[in-house]
Amino acid sequence: MRVRTVLLAACFSAAMTSVSMAQVTGKIKLDGAPPKMPEINMAAQKECNALHPDPVLEETVVANSKGELANVMIWVKTDDPDSLGGAVPKDAAVLDQKGCQYVPHVLPVMIGQQLKVRNDDTFLHNVHSLATINPAFNFGQPTKDPGKAVDSPKAAEIIKVKCDVHSWMSAWILVVNNPFFAVTKPDGTFEIKGLPDGDYVLNVWHEKYATKPVEVKASVKGGKAEINHTFKATAMAPSDDHMKLASMTTTSGADCCGNCEAPSATSVKVQTLMAVKSN
Numbered sequence: 001m002r003v004r005t006v007l008l009a010a011c012f013s014a015a016m017t018s019v020s021m022a023q024v025t026g027k028i029k030l031d032g033a034p035p036k037m038p039e040i041n042m043a044a045q046k047e048c049n050a051l052h053p054d055p056v057l058e059e060t061v062v063a064n065s066k067g068e069l070a071n072v073m074i075w076v077k078t079d080d081p082d083s084l085g086g087a088v089p090k091d092a093a094v095l096d097q098k099g100c101q102y103v104p105h106v107l108p109v110m111i112g113q114q115l116k117v118r119n120d121d122t123f124l125h126n127v128h129s130l131a132t133i134n135p136a137f138n139f140g141q142p143t144k145d146p147g148k149a150v151d152s153p154k155a156a157e158i159i160k161v162k163c164d165v166h167s168w169m170s171a172w173i174l175v176v177n178n179p180f181f182a183v184t185k186p187d188g189t190f191e192i193k194g195l196p197d198g199d200y201v202l203n204v205w206h207e208k209y210a211t212k213p214v215e216v217k218a219s220v221k222g223g224k225a226e227i228n229h230t231f232k233a234t235a236m237a238p239s240d241d242h243m244k245l246a247s248m249t250t251t252s253g254a255d256c257c258g259n260c261e262a263p264s265a266t267s268v269k270v271q272t273l274m275a276v277k278s279n
Helices: 002-021
Strands: 024-031 073-076 094-095 106-110 115-119 123-130 140-143 145-150 157-163 170-176 181-184 189-193 198-206 210-221 226-231 271-278
Touching: 024 198, 024 271, 073 170, 073 189, 094 106, 094 170, 094 189, 094 226, 106 181, 115 226, 123 181, 140 145
Parallel strands: 024 226, 094 115, 106 170
Antiparallel strands: 024 189, 073 181, 073 198, 115 145, 123 140, 123 157, 157 170, 198 210, 226 271
């Protein structure tokens, strides 16, 4: 009996290890030369300008010479998150203000996860979320702040965040209903851990190339799957596909800070190339 108990425990441990080590990996790239991003002019704000001896570029498209694309969010699409398992992350999702920029530029948050806003600068910032489904927030942080808690999101939503003091500052908070998500690194790679074997649909979002998430199929076998996705560098997602994001609207009397112009109505079809490998 004791031997059987030990064997069962070993099998259970191995199964748990297999699940915990399961991973979906991949890379998001651009086909063609990345568009040149304009330099941010911080000259009018001396405290910001002093923090950047080198030019700072807008972060709409962050890609290297190989076309490897950062700030792309990938997550499992599901109407039944309980079926996936996984828990709400214990650590808070933190949006920082550092050097007159939001860090990170794209912040993933799970429904129910704690959300904090931090200020690493020694001067005033105003953090203004343009949420429409979740509770919006709009407050100032006059100096350094290790993290001000805001209401945990209650529903999935893509939220634009801006600063009413420094008009160039912007970020995105993507609220999802399960813990299986990732944001691409500077080399375009991502990793989603802990997903059980099975067939899935992943959402791929980017603020320029996929404002309406692109769906990509993934088959996780033996705890692994590889998903690679490529956008045409010259393509741009149709503005009509922006899911009526709060970033395109303001409440009555809100200060747009000269940064709320609607996007161009020109629609250009996004051309994508996809390679799905599983092993």
